[in-house]
Amino acid sequence: MPIASVDTDPQALTLTVVADFTVPVRRLWDAYLDPRQIERFWGPPTFPAVFTRHDGFPGGLSQYCMTGPEGERSCGYWEWVSVEEGRSFEVRDGFAAEGGQPNTELPSMRMTFDFAETALGSRLTTTTYFSSLEELEQLQAMGMMEGMRAAMGQIDAVLADLSSFAAGAGTETQLIGETQARVSRVVRGALPEVWRAFTEEALLRRWQLGPDGWEMTVCETGAEPGTALRSEWRNLESGESFGFVGSVVSAAPPQRLVSTERMVSPSDPDGASRPETLNELTLTASEGGTLVAYLITYPSAEVREAALATGMAEGMEASFARLEAEVLG
Incomplete structure (x- = not known):
């Protein structure tokens, strides 16, 4: 399990997750920017995600849906706010309807992803910013942390698979x-x-x-x-x-x-x-x-x-x- 710490700050209305990996920052960055890779770990094992759009540039958009064992679906989107290549990116994360339209009945959040080199490899710090304490508590009650832990438990296997996503791997x-x-x-x-x-x-x-x-x-x-x-x-x-x-x-x-x-x-x-x-x-x-x-x-x-x-x-x-x-x- 790569998660090193989880910190909820009700005063700052933030949730910060720190995860450590034994791979270079570039490898970890590519896993988040490549739709073929992120969809292998963004959803929990029983709710795998499929990304139909994943832009990775300011002003861009990502769209995905997670499908459960009984065919139940949960969709979401990212609006890309900023990108510092290989170092960080910020998105507006929200829930979506099947057609990709934002679901305004559920909260959306600002999320930052910061990548840093460590002595053993790399560290990813993900910070989620909520608009109110009620929204933070609502998403926690919906199982946000449990889903995040289950999802990130899959990332090591993706990072270890070098050949599938490398240059020269073919179409x-x-x-x-x-x-x-x-x-x-x-x-x-x-x-x-x-x-x-x-x-x-x-x-x-x-x-x-x-x-x-x-x-x-x-x-x-x-x-x-x-x-x-x-x-x-x-x-x-x-x-x-x-x-x-x-x-x-x-x-x-x-x-x-x-x-x-x-x-x-x-x-x-x-x-x-x-x-x-x-x-x-x-x-x-x-x-x-x-x-x-x-x-x-x-x-x-x-x-x-x-x-x-x-x-x-x-x-x-x-x-x-x-x-x-x-x-x-």
């Missing part, structure tokens, strides 16, 4: 709910360069090629909301072609880009008959490079299954390998 696909999939990979390269590689036409043409034997014939891209997007590829041997069209919904350079996408073909050049997906790209600085996370929302489980069956993840892995070579130069 990982995770199914979320009935209609979403998250595709993740740590790409060797600094975040600003990876952002450029995703948003500049000349760079995209060099790496976003999928499996060997294909060329990109059309590349219209950008990062401004409302920008029309279009990419097309052709098989060098058979002449077969396909592509995607869409538009930018929102952007927070250099960390987040949200766009729509639907497939096009010679017989359907506008993709009018094809289902549309929502693609949420989030880039997060990580040890060894930049964590690239795509959350793709499909219109149905059947459409998701059909998309994954095309070998989409394998094609993305081939492209990510080229992306690494591009940003490392």
Whole structure:
């Protein structure tokens, strides 16, 4: 159990939890900033969490839900207030409805996470600030401390798993709910360069090629909301072609880009008959490079299954390998 001390201060309206770890600060920091890792310990063992958004930058948002053994659900959100890379971050933490909207019937809290180096590894000090003594007592009565102890009891196993989250581990696909999939990979390269590689036409043409034997014939891209997007590829041997069209919904350079996408073909050049997906790209600085996370929302489980069956993840892995070579130069 990593928790070293718990201090409740009714006068200051704070709850402070100190936890010690035998890993470097960078490893602990990455565990909190990587949605694949934090969801392994943020919820208690019987209420595992799934993060559908985890921005990690000021003005950003995190959204998650915990699911119990009988299917009961408890959802929450973080509004990211400040981030000092590798040292601390502050969020506004609250309860949420299923759709992610804040639940104003329950209290929200300010939370700070401070990371420090120690002789044996690292220390995390988490301080929760309440608006009133009543709110503090209400959340304690709801089992906040018991849930926190149970959740943090899982973190050591996550920190010990180095290979699953390291650069070079390959592309990982995770199914979320009935209609979403998250595709993740740590790409060797600094975040600003990876952002450029995703948003500049000349760079995209060099790496976003999928499996060997294909060329990109059309590349219209950008990062401004409302920008029309279009990419097309052709098989060098058979002449077969396909592509995607869409538009930018929102952007927070250099960390987040949200766009729509639907497939096009010679017989359907506008993709009018094809289902549309929502693609949420989030880039997060990580040890060894930049964590690239795509959350793709499909219109149905059947459409998701059909998309994954095309070998989409394998094609993305081939492209990510080229992306690494591009940003490392």
